Amino acid sequence: MSLLDVKNVKKIYTTRFGGSQVQALSDVTFSIESGEFVAIMGESGSGKTTLLNILASLDKPTGGKVYLKGRDLGSIRDREMAAFRRQNLGFVFQDFNLLDTFSLEDNIYLPLVLAGKKYEEMNRKLEPIAQKLGITELLKKFPYEVSGGQKQRAAVARALITKPQLILADEPTGALDSRASDDLMELFTQINQDGQTILMVTHSVKAASNANRVLFIKDGEVFHQIYRGNLTNEEMYQKIAASLTVLTTGGDR
Amino acid sequence: MFYPKLAWTNIKKNGKTYIPYILTGILTIMMLYVMIAISLNTGLDQMEGSNVLKLILRWAATITGIFSAIFLFYTNSFLVKQRKKEFGLYQVLGMDKGNLAKMMVWETVLTTVISLLMGLGLGMLLGKLMFLILLKMLRFEVPLKFAVEPQAMLATMIVFLAVFTVTLLFNLLQVQTAKPVELLHGGSQGEKEPKTKRLLTLIGVLTLGAGYYIAQTTVSPLEAIGKFFMAVILVIIGTYCLFTAGSIALLKILKKNKKFYYKTSHFTSVSGLIYRMKQNAVGLANICIMSTVVLVLISVTFSLYAGMEDILSLRFPSDVHVTIQGSSQEKIDTENQVIEEEAEKAGVEIENRSSYRSGTFTAIYKEKEAKLLLEEDSDISNETANFRTLVIIPLSDYNRLEGKKESLDKDQVLVIVQGDEFDSDTIYLQDEGFAVKKVMKDTRKTKDELSYVVKSIILVMPDADKIAELKKTYGYEGSDQIIYTDYFDLSGSGDAKESVMASIQKRLTAEIPESFTEYKGAFRQDFYALYGGFLFLGVFVGALFIMATVLIIYYKQISEGYDDRNRYQIMQKVGMSKKEVQRSIKSQVLLVFFLPLLVAIVHVAFAFKTITKLLAIMNLVNIHLFLMCTIATVLIFAVFYGVVFLITSREYYRIVQ
Numbered sequence: 032m033s034l035l036d037v038k039n040v041k042k043i044y045t046t047r048f049g050g051s052q053v054q055a056l057s058d059v060t061f062s063i064e065s066g067e068f069v070a071i072m073g074e075s076g077s078g079k080t081t082l083l084n085i086l087a088s089l090d091k092p093t094g095g096k097v098y099l100k101g102r103d104l105g106s107i108r109d110r111e112m113a114a115f116r117r118q119n120l121g122f123v124f125q126d127f128n129l130l131d132t133f134s135l136e137d138n139i140y141l142p143l144v145l146a147g148k149k150y151e152e153m154n155r156k157l158e159p160i161a162q163k164l165g166i167t168e169l170l171k172k173f174p175y176e177v178s179g180g181q182k183q184r185a186a187v188a189r190a191l192i193t194k195p196q197l198i199l200a201d202e203p204t205g206a207l208d209s210r211a212s213d214d215l216m217e218l219f220t221q222i223n224q225d226g227q228t229i230l231m232v233t234h235s236v237k238a239a240s241n242a243n244r245v246l247f248i249k250d251g252e253v254f255h256q257i258y259r260g261n262l263t264n265e266e267m268y269q270k271i272a273a274s275l276t277v278l279t280t281g282g283d284r
Numbered sequence: 285m286f287y288p289k290l291a292w293t294n295i296k297k298n299g300k301t302y303i304p305y306i307l308t309g310i311l312t313i314m315m316l317y318v319m320i321a322i323s324l325n326t327g328l329d330q331m332e333g334s335n336v337l338k339l340i341l342r343w344a345a346t347i348t349g350i351f352s353a354i355f356l357f358y359t360n361s362f363l364v365k366q367r368k369k370e371f372g373l374y375q376v377l378g379m380d381k382g383n384l385a386k387m388m389v390w391e392t393v394l395t396t397v398i399s400l401l402m403g404l405g406l407g408m409l410l411g412k413l414m415f416l417i418l419l420k421m422l423r424f425e426v427p428l429k430f431a432v433e434p435q436a437m438l439a440t441m442i443v444f445l446a447v448f449t450v451t452l453l454f455n456l457l458q459v460q461t462a463k464p465v466e467l468l469h470g471g472s473q474g475e476k477e478p479k480t481k482r483l484l485t486l487i488g489v490l491t492l493g494a495g496y497y498i499a500q501t502t503v504s505p506l507e508a509i510g511k512f513f514m515a516v517i518l519v520i521i522g523t524y525c526l527f528t529a530g531s532i533a534l535l536k537i538l539k540k541n542k543k544f545y546y547k548t549s550h551f552t553s554v555s556g557l558i559y560r561m562k563q564n565a566v567g568l569a570n571i572c573i574m575s576t577v578v579l580v581l582i583s584v585t586f587s588l589y590a591g592m593e594d595i596l597s598l599r600f601p602s603d604v605h606v607t608i609q610g611s612s613q614e615k616i617d618t619e620n621q622v623i624e625e626e627a628e629k630a631g632v633e634i635e636n637r638s639s640y641r642s643g644t645f646t647a648i649y650k651e652k653e654a655k656l657l658l659e660e661d662s663d664i665s666n667e668t669a670n671f672r673t674l675v676i677i678p679l680s681d682y683n684r685l686e687g688k689k690e691s692l693d694k695d696q697v698l699v700i701v702q703g704d705e706f707d708s709d710t711i712y713l714q715d716e717g718f719a720v721k722k723v724m725k726d727t728r729k730t731k732d733e734l735s736y737v738v739k740s741i742i743l744v745m746p747d748a749d750k751i752a753e754l755k756k757t758y759g760y761e762g763s764d765q766i767i768y769t770d771y772f773d774l775s776g777s778g779d780a781k782e783s784v785m786a787s788i789q790k791r792l793t794a795e796i797p798e799s800f801t802e803y804k805g806a807f808r809q810d811f812y813a814l815y816g817g818f819l820f821l822g823v824f825v826g827a828l829f830i831m832a833t834v835l836i837i838y839y840k841q842i843s844e845g846y847d848d849r850n851r852y853q854i855m856q857k858v859g860m861s862k863k864e865v866q867r868s869i870k871s872q873v874l875l876v877f878f879l880p881l882l883v884a885i886v887h888v889a890f891a892f893k894t895i896t897k898l899l900a901i902m903n904l905v906n907i908h909l910f911l912m913c914t915i916a917t918v919l920i921f922a923v924f925y926g927v928v929f930l931i932t933s934r935e936y937y938r939i940v941q
Contacts, residue, residue, distance in 0.1 A: 113861030117858075130555075130854055132477075141855075141859075144551045145551075145864065147548050148546075150543065153546065
């Protein structure tokens with residue numbers, strides 16, 4: 032059984048007064064195995080963000096089903112949804128989404144506090160993660176006091192601390208400079224090697240070249256996919272770039 | 285014409301933030317103008333007790349002025365924060381700081397002119413309207429004509445020009461010292477966590493404690509007048525300090541307690557509150573002060589109005605009250621004759637009559653030395669607690685009045701104390717000693733009119749001549765003689781009684797020029813005018829403060845809504861359920877909004893004792909009535925507050941979600 036199964040997912044947005052309809056996703060099917068590091072690429076407007084929102088159960092598909100470890104996301108009641116999301120999913124966002132009223136430490140604790148954990152337990156969990164991400168010194172600082180790369184590390188720590196089944200990352204390098212982006216991707220690779228499953232939506236070929244598998248989405252469908260196999264990052268980069276060229280110049284499958 | 289036009293467009297474009305700001309300006313200008321105008325009203329001088337009224341109004345005007353300045357500053361700082369990005373953009377597009385300053389000056393000129401014109405205009409209209417309502421409401425003639433008061437206009441204009449100028453300078457300073465890039469990010473820049481301000485917290489605790497202490501320890505009503513104002517100022521300072529610094533200090537302590545802080549229900553609330561208090565402390569303190577003022581004003585004026593009959597019977601224990609300066613037997617006989625003739629003519633009986641001669645002195649009581657200082661030059665203002673009214677009554681009058689058969693040797697006296705302890709064998713008047721034969725605690729009839737304001741000491745002396753001698757030596761000019769006092773009731777009721785009393789007064793005034801006659805009926809109307817006027821003012825000022833409170837609450841909810849929106853969206857993404865988000869919002873908003881009300885109620889509770897003393901000066905000693913009025917006012921106000929809260933919080937939820 033796959034960790035994540037996406038079957039024939041469809042999403043149609045209707046404008047507020049029911050006038051015109053926009054099809055964001057027409058028919059998306061793929062699955063992700065435990066321990067994979069998958070990147071989803073596509074142009075602006077291809078439906079990447081819609082797909083991620085559906086996977087994050089922040090949005091509901093118009094048709095099709097999403098299964099996490101065999102459980103249908105659509106069958107989870109609203110009341111349990113927040114807890115389900117907290118326990119099974121970790122999020123990393125483009126704009127970090129750290130609360131500026133909390134120190135980095137408190138930001139990282141947030142999901143655990145919401146789950147009702149004790150301080151001692153949270154602190155025990157935080158230490159190794161902070162060390163791995165190199166933010167031990169920064170824990171007492173506030174988001175406005177640290178750099179973008181450091182903020183994103185804190186956000187990653189927040190996603191990791193609940194030991195989720197799957198980390199969903201939405202353009203995690205989008206707001207970072209190239210140096211910080213490289214560092215973050217290295218970090219992603221590292222935590223993936225530790226066994227963490229990651230699904231990342233990105234624009235950046237460089238970021239995607241770190242993944243084991245890249246899915247290309249065009250016009251609301253999975254258009255193409257590339258497996259890493261034994262390729263190095265550079266070779267992977269070439270291959271992705273070539274695929275993108277085909278994608279944008281409008282070749283057939 | 286470029287800059288005025290640009291400024292005008294800016295104001296229009298930023299209507300969402302500018303309209304509440306200008307509205308605030310208009311409202312506070314109107315309030316201040318009406319308040320000063322009433323306090324300057326010449327018609328008011330004809331009212332009995334207008335001095336106290338004017339004093340109260342002057343305090344109210346001062347507090348309104350201070351409050352307006354603080355509130356406009358508060359609103360303005362929000363405004364500037366919202367517009368920082370815009371200012372940055374103007375600089376990026378090629379305006380230099382001089383141009384920007386010019387634009388801001390024009391904006392301030394426009395808002396000032398609009399606020400002043402509308403505020404003063406509305407002040408004149410509303411002032412007139414309010415007085416028309418007053419005349420209708422009280423259904424009798426009130427000697428108040430509300431005219432336009434140029435002096436009040438000038439004063440209001442000066443105050444607000446100063447306030448607007450200072451806010452402009454503050455804004456200019458903010459823009460001048462910032463780099464364009466900082467301005468561009470100004471609105472979205474993360475706010476620093478506030479630091480604990482220990483000194484300010486300490487000042488707050490001390491001033492509030494001192495204010496409460498003064499309010500609790502004030503014993504004599506005369507003291508209360510002066511000290512109440514001091515206590516008010518101290519409590520205001522304390523309130524501002526504790527809301528701004530104390531609240532944050534407390535929250536930080538809570539945050540340090542890890543067991544408490546890292547709980548689902550406390551985590552987001554405590555950290556959220558720290559920022560909320562940083563941004564809103566001044567606004568909340570404003571609401572708190574205003575609520576207190578509203579509660580005190582309305583409960584005091586309402587209990588004065590409701591307790592009018594009590595006040596009347598205290599001020600006039602009997603239907604008629606005659607005093608005659610210089611108590612020659614001839615005058616007393618004439619007086620007696622006039623009263624009996626008039627009563628007989630109208631066919632009414634004279635009842636409960638008590639008459640006596642007495643000498644009244646103002647004195648400073650030195651308890652240790654059992655001494656009363658009567659010298660005029662003794663400094664009374666510093667000795668309000670030891671201030672006494674000394675009444676000396678001849679033995680014969682005392683025995684007649686109380687139906688007793690006391691006897692005294694020469695230089696022997698009876699001492700009657702009220703609220704004091706006295707156990708000396710000798711009592712000294714200035715330096716002259718008198719042997720004390722007996723000390724008594726109460727008397728039946730020689731109740732002094734002012735007994736609730738100033739403590740009295742009554743001496744009974746064997747000889748009226750000695751009293752006259754003392755009066756000659758220590759009395760003030762114009763009151764250096766023994767006074768003959770005569771109280772009595774008349775049987776019957778209604779117009780017949782009123783007309784007898786009127787004719788007694790008329791004849792006595794004509795036949796004994798040294799006499800002074802008062803009767804209850806004549807004063808009833810005056811009292812209704814006075815206390816009706818008080819009630820009106822209380823409700824009027826209360827209503828104005830409530831309006832301002834509503835505005836602040838509304839304004840705060842809206843502005844907070846925008847601030848909080850982002851925060852709650854993040855929390856939902858990270859795994860907080862909608863319900864948890866709502867609960868967190870609710871607990872914070874509830875606490876923030878009902879804190880000022882709670883503190884206001886505590887303020888009122890502490891002020892209660894002092895206010896009862898102040899009411900005693902106005903002859904209201906019915907503490908039970910005042911308590912009931914206060915409780916009723918608090919309840920009504922709380923309901924009103926709750927309704928406002930419900931309406932505005934709906935707006936808030938709409939923005940957040």
